[in-house]
Amino acid sequence: MTETVVVAGLRHRYGDVVALDDMSWTAEAGRITAVLGPNGAGKTTMIEMAEGLRCPDAGTVRVLGRDPWRADAEHRARVGVMLQDGGLPGGTKPRRLLTHLAAMHRRPADVDDLVARLGIDAFAGTAVRRLSGGQRQRVALAAALVGRPEVIFLDEPTAGLDPHARRDVWRLLDEVRDLGATLVVSTHSFGEAERLADKVVVVARGRVVAEGTVDEVGGSAGLEQTYFTLTEDVR
Numbered sequence: 001m002t003e004t005v006v007v008a009g010l011r012h013r014y015g016d017v018v019a020l021d022d023m024s025w026t027a028e029a030g031r032i033t034a035v036l037g038p039n040g041a042g043k044t045t046m047i048e049m050a051e052g053l054r055c056p057d058a059g060t061v062r063v064l065g066r067d068p069w070r071a072d073a074e075h076r077a078r079v080g081v082m083l084q085d086g087g088l089p090g091g092t093k094p095r096r097l098l099t100h101l102a103a104m105h106r107r108p109a110d111v112d113d114l115v116a117r118l119g120i121d122a123f124a125g126t127a128v129r130r131l132s133g134g135q136r137q138r139v140a141l142a143a144a145l146v147g148r149p150e151v152i153f154l155d156e157p158t159a160g161l162d163p164h165a166r167r168d169v170w171r172l173l174d175e176v177r178d179l180g181a182t183l184v185v186s187t188h189s190f191g192e193a194e195r196l197a198d199k200v201v202v203v204a205r206g207r208v209v210a211e212g213t214v215d216e217v218g219g220s221a222g223l224e225q226t227y228f229t230l231t232e233d234v235r
Contacts, residue, residue, distance in 0.1 A: 002028060002029040003026045003027070003028055003029075004027055004028065004029045004063070004064060004150075004151055004182040005026060005027035005033070005050060005061075005062070005063050005151065005182065005184060006026050006060075006061070006062040007023060007024055007025050007026070007046065007049075007050065007059075007060075007061050008024050008059055008060050008061075008062075009022050009023075009024055009058065009059035009060065010022070010023040010024070010046060010049060010056045010058070010059035010060075010061065011023075011056060011057050011058040011059055012042075012045055012049070012054075012056050012057050012058075012206075013057060018205075018206055019042050019045045019206055020042045020045055020046060020056065020059075020206040021042075021205065021206040021207050022059070022207065023042065023046060023059070023203065023206060023207060023208055024059075024208060025201045025208050025211055027182055027184050027199070028182070028198075028199065029180075029182050030177065030180050030181070030182060031177065031182060031183075031198035031199060032173065032174075032177050032183045032184075032185060032196050032197050032198050032199075033182075033183070033184050033185070033197065033198065033199045033200075033201060034185050034186075034187055034192070034193035034196055034197035034199070034200050034201070035047070035184065035185070035186040035187070035201045035203060036186075036187055036188070036189075036190065036193040036197075036200055036201065036202050036203070037188060037202060037203035037204055038188055038204065039188055041188075041203045041204050041205065041206070042203055042205070042206040042207075043155070043186040043188075043203060044084055044155055044186065045206075046186075046203075047153050047155050047184070047186050049061050049068070049069075050063055050068060050153055050184065051068060051079070051081050051153050052068030052069050052071055052076070055069050063075075063079060063151055064078060064079075064150065064151060077104075077105065077147065077149075078149055078150045078151065079149050079150070079151045079152070079153070080144040080145060080147060080149035080151070080152035080153070081144055081152075081153050082140045082141055082143070082144040082152075082153065082154045082155060082157055083140065083155055084155040084156050084159075084186075087140065087143075088128050088136060088139060088140055088143070089128060090127065090128050090129030091127060091128070091129065092127065092128055093124065093125055093126060093127055093128070094115070094120050094123065094124050094126070094128065094131075094139045094142070095111065095115060095120070095124040095125070097128070097139065097143065098111045098114065098115065098120075098139075098142055098143060098146050099111050101143055101146050101147065102146050102147070104147070105146070105147035105148065107148055108146055108147055108148060109145055109146050109147070109148050111146065114142045114145060114146060115142070117168065117172055118138040118139075118141060118142055118165075118168065118169070118172070119138060119165060119168065120135075120138050120139060120142060123135055132160075133159075133160040134160040134161050134162070134165065137157065137158070137159060137160050137161060138161075138165070138169075140157075141154065141157050141169065145172075145176060148181075149181065150180075150181060150182065151181070151182045151183075151184070152176070152181055152182070152183045152184070153184050154173075154183065154184070154185045154186070155186045156186055156187055156188070157169060157173075157185060158170075158187075158189075158192060166192075170192075170195055170196055173185070173196060174196075177198075185197070190224055193214075194214055194224075197213075197214065198213065199211070199212065199213055200212065200213070200214060200217055202217065
């Protein structure tokens with residue numbers, strides 16, 4: 001399969017803290033890759049580098065064959081981004097924001113459909129700064145998807161959502177994948193990785209410790225044991 005995202009030998013420090021320690025993995029075209037690990041494992045730092053928001057100390061990232069740190073506007077339009085927190089203008093309203101973003105793309109998704117699918121219609125006229133954390137998560141996800149990007153990075157997309165909303169998001173991401181997009185989803189939820197992922201990359205202390213399908217990692221029981229062992233180890 002075509003490797004749409006290639007992470008090779010990434011290293012990064014915050015002062016004396018090692019965030020990434022020779023991290024390497026790939027994400028294939030038209031599949032959902034879940035980057036699974038406990039808090040502090042390096043998931044967000046790595047995702048920010050793949051999005052071109054942070055430069056590594058060493059190593060390389062290639063997204064659609066390009067270095068995201070040096071990518072031009074045309075390349076960036078092919079990539080959707082959902083940050084773990086922030087990135088939304090607080091003074092605007094969700095529908096207005098999504099309509100504005102859609103106008104920037106050549107073939108955007110249907111805003112009304114996204115608003116309905118993610119339950120945004122219930123608060124579409126409320127300023128972003130007045131939304132709950134879960135509501136902002138839905139708006140941020142819609143903003144990442146509205147341009148119909150080829151590659152989508154989602155940093156803990158269902159954090160703060162209730163079980164019903166989480167299932168709605170999973171179904172939507174399945175559909176986006178089935179339309180040919182490549183999705184990279186970071187999560188600390190074993191259940192989310194098991195439900196969504198065509199491929200799982202398990203990380204801890206800035207390193208990849210397992211990579212493959214759920215079955216290749218050892219099936220559901222093996223993946224669960226690997227993950228919870230890591231979670232205990234990093235405490």
